[in-house]
Amino acid sequence: MGALSVVLALLATAGPGDLTGRTVVLDPGHNGANAAHPEIINRQVAIGGGRYKACNTTGTATPGGYTEARFTLNVARSAARILRRQGAEVVMTRRTNRGVGPCINRRARIGNRAHADAVVSIHADGGPAPGRGFHVIRPSWIEGLTDDIYDESLGLGRALRRAYEKRTGLPRATYLGGNGLVARSDLGGLRLSNVPAVFIETANMRNAADAARVRSPRFRRRIARGIADGVRRYLLAQPSPSR
Numbered sequence: 492m493g494a495l496s497v498v499l500a501l502l503a504t505a506g507p508g509d510l511t512g513r514t515v516v517l518d519p520g521h522n523g524a525n526a527a528h529p530e531i532i533n534r535q536v537a538i539g540g541g542r543y544k545a546c547n548t549t550g551t552a553t554p555g556g557y558t559e560a561r562f563t564l565n566v567a568r569s570a571a572r573i574l575r576r577q578g579a580e581v582v583m584t585r586r587t588n589r590g591v592g593p594c595i596n597r598r599a600r601i602g603n604r605a606h607a608d609a610v611v612s613i614h615a616d617g618g619p620a621p622g623r624g625f626h627v628i629r630p631s632w633i634e635g636l637t638d639d640i641y642d643e644s645l646g647l648g649r650a651l652r653r654a655y656e657k658r659t660g661l662p663r664a665t666y667l668g669g670n671g672l673v674a675r676s677d678l679g680g681l682r683l684s685n686v687p688a689v690f691i692e693t694a695n696m697r698n699a700a701d702a703a704r705v706r707s708p709r710f711r712r713r714i715a716r717g718i719a720d721g722v723r724r725y726l727l728a729q730p731s732p733s734r
């Protein structure tokens with residue numbers, strides 16, 4: 492075997508524990524009590540570069556009322572279990588669906604303080620009803636804010652897009668006209684992150700076909716698996732952590 496074949500064989504056979512020493516922050520979007528507390532979530536918080544944005548939002552829901560906040564927590568828990576089995580330390584920005592917030596700046600701080608190797612904010616979109624699919628959001632280049640995480644976040648985004656579409660079979664968002672990987676400059680979670688970070692809009696909750704999928708416990712496990720696979724693929728491509 493050549494050197495490349497050896498590396499590929501090692502990657503293919505890498506078992507439980509190969510993410511030991513890696514820290515992943517999973518950030519389930521929104522929270523169950525946000526809608527009842529506009530006075531808290533509408534408070535403006537600094538998102539860097541002199542800009543401000545609401546602490547948080549309510550998130551979306553399927554036409555039947557299954558909320559994004561419940562969905563993202565469910566998926567994050569499943570993805571966390573998978574990554575922990577592989578040895579990663581996983582930090583969640585919230586553990587229940589009964590609270591308010593935390594604000595977007597605090598969520599970013601959790602990733603920074605954990606010195607996370609990767610941060611994934613998990614969302615589902617409230618896009619136009621005829622449109623389907625997922626997209627990953629990476630930070631735009633902003634001098635002094637995201638320049639330090641730009642390249643690695645792009646790598647994380649590409650790995651996540653690839654693994655996610657493979658596991659779920661969901662199309663790249665049909666209503667955006669892009670390639671499933673979008674750069675944005677307005678998200679506080681990305682602007683304030685000092686560690687590689689992306690968002691994933693896992694599906695369009697306002698679309699009937701996507702809504703049926705996110706409501707299925709079985710499909711949610713595929714979504715979680717896709718996210719975990721993407722993070723894993725990215726982490727294993729990085730230099731090993733010093734221990």
Ligand code: ZN
Pocket residue numbers: 520521550551559614615
């Ligand atoms: Zn959201």
